[in-house]
Amino acid sequence: MKEKGMWELINANEAAAHAVRLARVKVIPIYPITPQTMIVEVIEEFIAKGLMTAEYIRVESEHSAMAAAIGASSAGVRTFTATASQGLLYMHEVLHWAAGSRLPIGMAVVNRAVGPPWNIHADHQDAISQRDTGWMEFFVSSSQEALDSILIMYRVAENNRVLLPFMVCMDAFILSHTHMPVNIPDQDDVDYFLPEYRPPHWSLDPDNPVDMGNLTMPEEEYMEMRWSIERGMKNAREVFKEAADKFYEIFGRRYEMVHCYKVDDAEHIIIASGTLASEAEVAVDSMRKDGRKVGLLKIGLFRPFPQEETRTILSKARTLTVIDRSYSFGYGGPLAMEIRSALYNLDERPKLVSYVAGLGGRDVTYKDIEKMVLHSEKEEGKNMITYWYGLKERVRSSGFEEVI
């Protein structure tokens, strides 16, 4: 078979912009923020050069960006925006409104630490803090995944069994500013995979006026509408599989809600997402050379959370090392909490040890991951501690039990 597409050496920001061009997005209200600004610039360049036709709206804030995206999507066209960190936090209120209105808006989130203090580096706190907004969240580990998953997620989001917005999450700088070879799909193939968006449920039409989000009393259908969002999320798991199969058929690249690496015979499985998970692949290979049966489960889809898949794969292991790059203050690592909860109904549960590492972009190498794996081998797993890995000596020397 003749190889399809065209290879380019680009970073994930550029890859996201290519996805937006290929998806023939019609309206892009967008506000720049480091490290996402390049997405803004490249899309603008595509439009200026006539490579894509879209309404590009220079808004005055991220809150306005999402509000304008809601307006555009309500008018019935494919809509996209991108942000990071404080920008995403500023959108929070409107994110709920987008999901509640059942608008399949697409967004790239370049995961960056939240302040204070100011920090522009890789950290998942921004996206994890939007967990309950009704947005689907997909974490990627390469520029290729950034491009492909935007196309896949539009197909999922616009499906009439889902109709929910999505964010594709990619690590600041490690992905957003690092160049790697990316296959840019052919427009014909993308058009076939992702036909023009035609809202199946509702849109703004002067000839057929509707009110969206009008006041609802407790005895009216508020609760039913919240339930309906959950139905959309439930369906999204199935629809994701269908979309990923179709994508594989056309483009030859396979995507899954959870990506497994050497888990079949693994006694010890590492769980992580984003680029930390790709680094964990290196740790798995290195530890397997020493005869340790280690595997990796990379969480792609964080919302809806792939409970069944996670449970099936992890139930065979003896020990789990969960590494979070964000934190839920007052409890622990968010991924670890999800995994614990997914395993609760099993008769025999593997030991789970939770770690937080790499906050604010602090480097986490495969050597660090190996150390966490070895630590969790020794740990009894009876307590609910989330261990803080890689803190500085002046904190470590204080002797607090969670600091390692």
Add this chain to the structure above:
Amino acid sequence: MGLSKELVLPISKPSRGASGKTGTWRVFKPVIDLQKCVKCWQCWLLCPEETILADDVPTVDYDYCKGCGVCAKICPAKAITMVEERE
């Protein structure tokens, strides 16, 4: 493409009183003295809830009038008084 029953949307058709009879929110009600009314229709024009009906003379739809008092304030003939609701 059929939509399933699981899709419950926050969409409503514009209709009179979509939020129920908002007249029950009223504390003061506008009472028009037709002897003084000059039929300038300023009250009809400025009522934010469209509850002044343009019949032969302006009439208040008390089912939906929230009693904001804009009509009484604007009336150049001082034909509208705000009277406290007793029941």
